[in-house]
Amino acid sequence: MALTGIQIYKLLPKTNCGECGVPTCLAFAMNLAAGKAELSACPYVTEDAKAELTEASAPPIRVVEIGAGTKKLKIGGETVLFRHEKTFVNAPGIAVLVTDEMGNEEVAGRIDRFKRLEYERIGLTLRADLVAIKSVSGDAGRFEALISKAKNETDAGIILMTEDPCVMETGLKVCGDRRPLIYAATRENIEGMATLTKKYKCPLVVKGKDLDEVAELTKKLTDDGLKDLVIDSGARSIRNAFEDQIVVRRGAIQKKYRPLGFPTIVLPCEMTDDLMQETLIASVFVAKYGGIILLSDLQGHSLFPLLLARMNIYTDPQRPMATSPGIYEIGGPNEDSPVLVTCNFSLTYFIVSGEIEASRVPAWLLVADTEGLSVLTAWAAGKFVGDAVGISLKKCGIMEKVRHKKVIIPGYAAAISGDLEEELGDWEVMVGPRDAAHIPAYLKEWSA
Amino acid sequence: MSKIICSAAIRGAHKIVQRAEAEYQAAMEKWGPDQEIGFPNTAYYLPIIYGILGIGVKKLKDAKDVLDRCRSLLPDMVAEHVWLPYLAPALEAGMATFFAEEIIEAIRYLESPDYYTRTEGPADGNIWLGAADDVILRKRGVEFVDGTAPGFAAILGAPPTKEIAVQLAQELQEKNLYVFMCSDHEGRKMSELLVEEGVQIGWPTRLVSFGPEYTAAVFAMGFATRVAMSFGGIKPGDFTGNLIYNKDRVFAFAMPLGTVTDEWYANAAGAINWSFPTIADTPIPEILPTGICTYEHVVSNVPYDQLVSKAIEVRGLKVTVSEVPVPVSFGPAFEGERVRKDDLYLECGGPKSQAVEWVTTRDMDEVEDGKIELFGPDVDDVEEGSRLPLAIVCEFAGRKMEEDFEPILERQIHHFVNHTQGLMHIGQRDITWIRMSKAGRAKGLKLKHIGSVLHAKFHQEFGAIFDKVQIKLYTEQEKVRESVEEAKRSYEYRDARIEGMTDETTEMFYSCTLCQSFAPSHVCIISPERTGLCGAYNWMDCKASYEINATGPNQPVEKGECLDPKLGQWKGCNEFIYKASRGAIDHYSLYSLMHDPMTACGCFECVAAVLPICNGVMTVDRDYAGMTPCGMKFTTLAGTIGGGLSTPGFMGHSKYNITQKKWISADGGIKRLVWMPKSLKEEIGHRLKESSERVGIPELLDMIADETVGISEEEILPFLEEKGHPALSMDPILE
Amino acid sequence: MSFEIPTISYNGVIRQITVGKEPNCVTVGGESCYPFYLFEGAMPHLPRIAMEVYDAPPEDWPQAALEPFADVVHDPAAWAQKCVGSYGAEMIALQLASTDPNAQDTPAEKAVEVTKKVAAAINVPLIVWGSGNLEKDKEVLRMISERCAEETLLLGPVEEGSYKALGAASLAYQHTIAASTPIDVNLAKQLNILLGNLGVPDDRIIIDPTVGALGYGLEFCYSVMERDRMAALTQEDERLQFPIVCNLGKEVWKIKETRLSEEEAPLLGDPLKRGVLLEAMTALLFLLAGGDIVIMRHPDAIQLVRGLMNELMGEGV
Missing domain, CATH: 3.40.50.2030 (Rossmann fold)
Structure with a gap:
């Protein structure tokens, strides 16, 4: 059972020194309880307290970091089986595979797409995270060359794939400073891989023929002092891999079974030859507990949906996603186009902008800052009220962009129309439909 | 049951059964036992006989059993000197009557196939339609x-x-x-x-x-x-x-x-x-x-x-009103509509005249549903820009109507009037303020239409809790004054009644799961002395909401055996919480901040937090954006404790709840309160004063620090010491 | 295994609901475990994919979605036949989009006519979906219910505002109904209670949780469906033990990203494959959350999802 904020507070120095970054020990304790702070931020905590807190706060699934610098990827650290219970914390890393048997062009294409395919969405940058470099030939030189190329061309995290410790060491010499993920230790090579892992201080994948073997190997490695492990259950059929992911997650969370308390890696690239199908398989493991998902290739048409799936599943269900406030042009509006206003709850924004687009009526959409709340909630919380919306309208510059003086507000916010008119002076406030689906019909009728 | 009626019914039944028997006998002789009989195009044979007895009468001979049943159902004729019978024999006689009549009608279909039209409406001069197919x-x-x-x-x-x-x-x-x-x-x-x-x-x-x-x-x-x-x-x-x-x-x-x-x-x-x-x-x-x-x-x-x-x-039939009969548009889109000075035709209430709205309960025979009366001048009788005093008196009657619903219905007047195009409504009770616009008047809007709107909307939205409503509107000064007096007495009575209710004397609490869409494990338990943490629902609202919508988010919770009177835990509540949170939460306290406090959704008006150094509690409301002594702003606190968690040391609550007797009573109650924002202190000041007096520290209000004293525990502690705040000498809040 | 697989104590089962009339009916539901958790329970019926047919030629579909049906969009019956004949559709979902007063406002009589034609043209169960306009749906679906009494349809959406009218129609004419509520477990439960109170038998109710597309609110519906299933299977919530239908095709193909050409958005790649994958992924995620019937549009997307479902069911292991 995790400690409550008050229980943690009792173990802290209670000095309210503020050196941890928040003003009080109580606030710091609440952050610790929520997993939003690290105990190391407190310079004055006693050793005894530290021991007690570390034990109590260790997540059932270890957080493993791969890579270095700004592109460092964190996986694991999950505490629930279903996202609505709290939230899924660390989104799975998406990796693309290059091998030393691919032609130069194939490799270059993959690395190029890896770098290029990047999408902005409600303030987030969506992209793949890792390049997996696999030695198929067993030739250390070719492996080394490929790693150098990848390392020079991207600053992404790297997965090194070979079960030969000698070849692996060649690779680690090249990119060990980037804290690559070593793939993989098996029953056969475990000593060699363990040695390398210690030497280069990198995370390590443990691959077994089944979960029993995995658990046996991770136990051995943790006894040996290695903690940053990642699990490959060895399953390559979708059904078995799916089941293994669930067993690992449940074992760690429900049973606190430490040998399985690590993030996982899944390999859709080894489950099919068809990229469409492969990407779809990947989405299964986005939903069901994959830590790293390794793909044979990335294409715009395949990566984008997968990234959306990952964004959706890993959204904090208790915190609405927000679009950045401001004025949005839809369909090339001009000075006679209608002006609509809505909240910055991202779902509302998507739906409203989608419907405006579907109407084919060019329009201006003002997204007011409602702290990510929906129209009704924001209205109830006093964040979508006449003066606030009025000020946004005045500040965003729309008044200089249109000739008319009309603004359309959401039907659910009809109550603010009077206040808003007062705030805006000679502008006319029109009450739009309640349901976004009726926006197209409304706009087609609208005239300035 | 009336003896006269019973006797007559039994007499009638005997006649009808005899008639059926005679006609049956004749039909048997004429058509024979295997003659098919029945009503047209139906799979239900003779439907009463089929539905009640389970006998499908297909042929004449099948009716024999039924007639025998009629005989056995028929009670003896009632003799003059007997006081009985009561209901049961008459009911059985009535049943026999229907069986017999179905047989009579079935024989009619046989004897005169064209007696009934067998159509949806009159045909060929015949208006008698007969059984529905x-x-x-x-x-x-x-x-x-x-x-x-x-x-x-x-x-x-x-x-x-x-x-x-x-x-x-x-x-x-x-x-x-x-x-x-x-x-x-x-x-x-x-x-x-x-x-x-x-x-x-x-x-x-x-x-x-x-x-x-x-x-x-x-x-x-x-x-x-x-x-x-x-x-x-x-x-x-x-x-x-x-x-x-x-x-x-x-x-x-x-x-x-x-x-x-x-x-x-x-x-x-x-x-x-x-x-x-x-x-x-x-x-x-x-x-x-x-x-x-x-x-x-x-x-x-x-x-x-x-x-x-x-x-x-x-x-017990409910009236349905589908249209709001007014000459202007009606709907929530007009809620925010303003009637400004330049648009103003008529004004009632506000700073310069008197207006009141009042809902009251009457006996069934005192109310004629839909009756709307205006006593005094209407809008057409006055000049543009005039003022009139106004009293809106809504008289309800219903077999399920309770006086506890009055304030809930009364609060709706604001919305309903506002939803009317051309009308603006502000305030409530005896500070009501209504304006009618020139445009509204030009479309034919009258003051009397307020009555039509209220009648229609009350039925549409609250029909479940009453049967009839009539509305009286007064615009004569003297009448309005009288209404105000009467209404004020009623307001006082209501307020006192609510204040007087306690958790101890109430067996039924109510739940609210309205917020589970974003806080899945959150379940509010609302008792008379712990109003909903959002401030929008008190116990009475929940009760009414349940009456109106029995499958809605407010369900009755039998509090059951008291497990801890100090913390405020009951067996029934805990069981309900467990079920409604779908297993996520199995218990909480209604009266404690420190020990298993109630879960919080995110809609709370205020968050209370423990202040360990001051040995007390602070609370902060949503409108205060600054830093607080616990080191977290309202938004941070909301993010930390919301989402359906029970977080010891923290609790969401409504503003009103602060001055209720049970507010964190397990932790020492209002005597623990050491800090709150100045604006909140002012807002609830007079009630806070009363609470202070109740706990015997009339000067408590002045001992509570606010942001002008400080926004950290270190800053406010000297102030508390100087004022001799009671929290400092209470048991340690952290055990 | 050296440790025991931690199990979930399931104590409920999803009701089995049969849609359509003999011999062309299909049965869905019956699950005794979370979706595809076959190591600890059973899914006696594979989820079904229904293919969309529209009552009027679509005006604003992206080319990728239109192309497979370009030859049949003017004839709903032929369209439905093509879905069954060429693409192996297991169910047809007739979307009465044109009845929307904000669209063509096609009269109810016309909708009845189309429904009859489509029903006559196919030998698989028919889903009939209204425009979502409450008042119009009441009128249209009620008339269809009465005039197409000989078909056993799945009618949706049946909402809180229309449940009496449409529930009664279901009672009178034995149709199954999709009880539709906006992304909320409690509302879903409440509507099912209300339908029960009205007298609609439990074997004629399917839950429509209201769904959004990938990237457009999918996560809300995904979690609500997971919670529906959790309540139904592990918390004895008897009023949620119904199969779930997800009407997602129309949601996916209206989002911006299914409409952009490769020239407009080079990073989004091939529009056909992109659209297909967006739809397939949306469907698959809903199946993982508890969907029993998914209503889809593109044949390629359907084929992908079907293939993956078979893999998850373990065929071919």
């Missing part, structure tokens, strides 16, 4: 289920004049009821009167002329019986199921117009089995005690202009 049953029965036609009036006989006939029919149509007509009074028949007046009759107009004889009443009862089988999944022969279905779902009643014969009594007694009461225009004995029917069984001597409303009341 299954196509009509399906099509029309759907309306009984979905409420577009709540039920029917079975009219026997006829009123004295054509005018009354037309008026009755129209009134029943307006209530969306079907009118099933049969029999005659002194040769006059309702259907014929209507036809003579040019009224279109038939299934499409819901004026159904079943047959000229009293026996055609079985077509109405058979229809009801088939609805239960067809739509209620009631099996043939499951008579209890069938009768209960009809009681709960088919709002029908018998309306004998004219001299009530023994045969009519027999039919009326039969209908009581289906819980259909009888409303008569003649002075027959009444059966007022309730039992089988929802309310009274027989109500008599009702004037024609009150027949329909009386029938509706006695059968």
